[in-house]
Amino acid sequence: MxxxxxxxxxxxxxxxxxxxxxxxxxxxxxxxxxxxxxxxxxxxxxxxxxxxxxxxxxxxxxxxxxxxxxxxxxxxxxxxxxxxxxxxxxxxxxxxxxxxxxxxxxxxxxxxxxxxxxxxxxxxxxxxxxxxxxxxxxxxxxxxxxxxxxxxxxxxxxxxxxxxxxxxxxxxxxxxxPIREFNSGLAEVIKYGVVVDPQILNILENCSKPLPDDVIAELVTRSCNCKARIVEADERDEKDIRIMLNFGHTIGHAIEAASNFKINHGEAIAIGMVYEAKLSVMLGFLDVDVVDRLINILSRFGLPTSVNQLDIERILSSLRYDKKIKHGKIRLILLKSIGNPIVHDDVSIGSIRKVLKM
Ligand SMILES: NC(=O)c1ccc[n+]([C@@H]2O[C@H](COP(=O)([O-])OP(=O)(O)OC[C@H]3O[C@@H](n4cnc5c(N)ncnc54)[C@H](O)[C@@H]3O)[C@@H](O)[C@H]2O)c1
Known part of the structure; x- marks a missing residue:
């Protein structure tokens, strides 16, 4: 049955x-x-x-x-x-x-x-x-x-x-x-924890590894609920609500493309979240402790947290194809705190270059 x-x-x-x-x-x-x-x-x-x-x-x-x-x-x-x-x-x-x-x-x-x-x-x-x-x-x-x-x-x-x-x-x-694919999916689960449901982060910090079936079931259910509620509020991504789920994705997609997809989607999003959080700190929105907490959780599940060898100029040129570029300005989701994302409409390439070098 x-x-x-x-x-x-x-x-x-x-x-x-x-x-x-x-x-x-x-x-x-x-x-x-x-x-x-x-x-x-x-x-x-x-x-x-x-x-x-x-x-x-x-x-x-x-x-x-x-x-x-x-x-x-x-x-x-x-x-x-x-x-x-x-x-x-x-x-x-x-x-x-x-x-x-x-x-x-x-x-x-x-x-x-x-x-x-x-x-x-x-x-x-x-x-x-x-x-x-x-x-x-x-x-x-x-x-x-x-x-x-x-x-x-x-x-x-x-x-x-x-x-x-x-x-x-x-x-x-x-x-x-494969474990690499599983961990890659956890990057999106962690994103829901950062953006919508902070309880997810508590679960991931305190659970045993490998994750037991009941914990996986709870994480999947919580994540699906997050996604469903946001999609219901803004089905076509027009009201600055659904876009919050793009936290980590603007820089992440550019990293995925710049690596010729050798870095998979979830891994790229993991790295993207770290840099978008660092950018939030650099622009004065976020406490640096949140970046450390994020890096710790991602690392606990074998996810990468830095661009390492990637060519930064290649990442920046991939950014130009992003659909979130509006009137030539880069729209990014930044963080004020866990569970409190904001849309920033005017992030310069220069500040992204600076943060990728950090
Ligand atoms: N539409 C959306 O809202 C949305 C959101 C996030 C990502 N995406 C897209 O999703 C894609 C990435 O998806 P993905 O990470 O699932 O990668 P994927 O679909 O390429 O799957 C990864 C690999 O896992 C294998 N696989 C799948 N299920 C398996 C299983 N149960 N057992 C063993 N192997 C299995 C596949 O054969 C594949 O080789 C990207 O193209 C991304 O743009 C779309």
Whole structure:
């Protein structure tokens, strides 16, 4: 049987949907699909390595609904968030006569979620989308909130807001996740602790390692609640609320790009958070103790906290492609204290250069 730990409801203007969080949910996917009235044709978009381990469970679950699924195997890595891979998926959908009532199941980390989500958003002007996030980062962040995108001469340049019909978060999936990927997801969990729910930081400072199942379940539930509440308040990132979740991301994305994606997303966000916190200190908003606390928590989970060998000018030139640049000024989320972020509209390249050299 499955063990449902919590259901986080996300209520946005465009769609209301549940995020089911628990153990062993994959074997009972049919239960969650039929609860949400999904039937007809399914396309399972994932990576071969994940299909090999989990594909059988998903397909037999779908078969129990008297439906079938086309499997679409996408190569691993950020490079798959591309126009080229997108059109290959469209081809499979057209060849298999997918219609407006068909469903795409995005089974994987943030790369699959973004790519398959963008496919669902655009195919036939939008078809059903089920997110089954398999990395910690995707479970606590990218599967909720409807931001879907591919890369085009820069990160997430072509995209949409497109909420899923439901999210099925099976915590058992994290057991096969390499530790580097798990820790990378913790960077986003730590971000929620810094920006929204300080209790998360207390849990991470005091828990045993490796994290027990019940602690992981609590951290994932708390993080999903943070994300859901913020998305509900500002679905399309227009009110200076959702943007708070970009803490660490502006510098982080630039670091990710400058490293040619050798530094993964969560690691880059970890480093980005440290420098955006340092910038907050440099500009007189934040007490330096907070930076030390942040560095300690990140280090406890093996996350990097400095740019080390990276070319600082490359990081700065990557910043130019960031969507948060408004009228030529860099918008950054800075901190006044834990749980108290602010938007700063006018950060100069010079001060970012200075802080990256610290
Ligand atoms: N849309 C959003 O709101 C949002 C938010 C944050 C990040 N993102 C995007 O997410 C992407 C990064 O996502 P990610 O960190 O999940 O990386 P990823 O999707 O590349 O997954 C990392 C690796 O883990 C493997 N993997 C996934 N699940 C596994 C499992 N259960 N067991 C074993 N291996 C597994 C994958 O095959 C892959 O090689 C970036 O493209 C980023 O832009 C999107």
């Amino acid at each position: 499955f063990r449902l730990i919590s259901t986080v409801q996300v209520k946005t203007c465009s769609k209301c949907y549940p995020v089911y969080i628990g153990f062993n949910l994959l074997d009972f996917l049919n239960v969650f699909l039929s609860r949400n009235d999904l039937k007809g044709k399914f396309a399972l978009v994932s990576h071969k390595s994940l299909i090999d381990i989990y594909g059988g469970k998903i397909i037999s679950s779908i078969n129990r609904l008297d439906s079938d699924a086309v499997i679409i195997d996408v190569p691993e890595g950020e490079e798959s968030k591309s126009l080229n891979v997108l059109t290959q998926i469209y081809d499979v959908l057209v060849n298999n006569r997918f219609d407006r009532w068909s469903t795409i199941i995005a089974f994987g980390g943030g790369v699959i979620g973004d790519l398959a989500g963008f496919t669902a958003a655009t195919f036939m002007r939008g078809i059903n989308l089920v997110q089954i996030p398999s990395t910690l980062l995707a479970q606590v962040d990218s599967s909720i909130g409807g931001k879907v995108a591919i890369n085009y001469r820069g990160k997430n340049i072509i995209g949409a807001f497109y909420q899923p019909n439901l999210v099925v978060t099976d915590l058992n999936l994290l057991k096969s996740l």
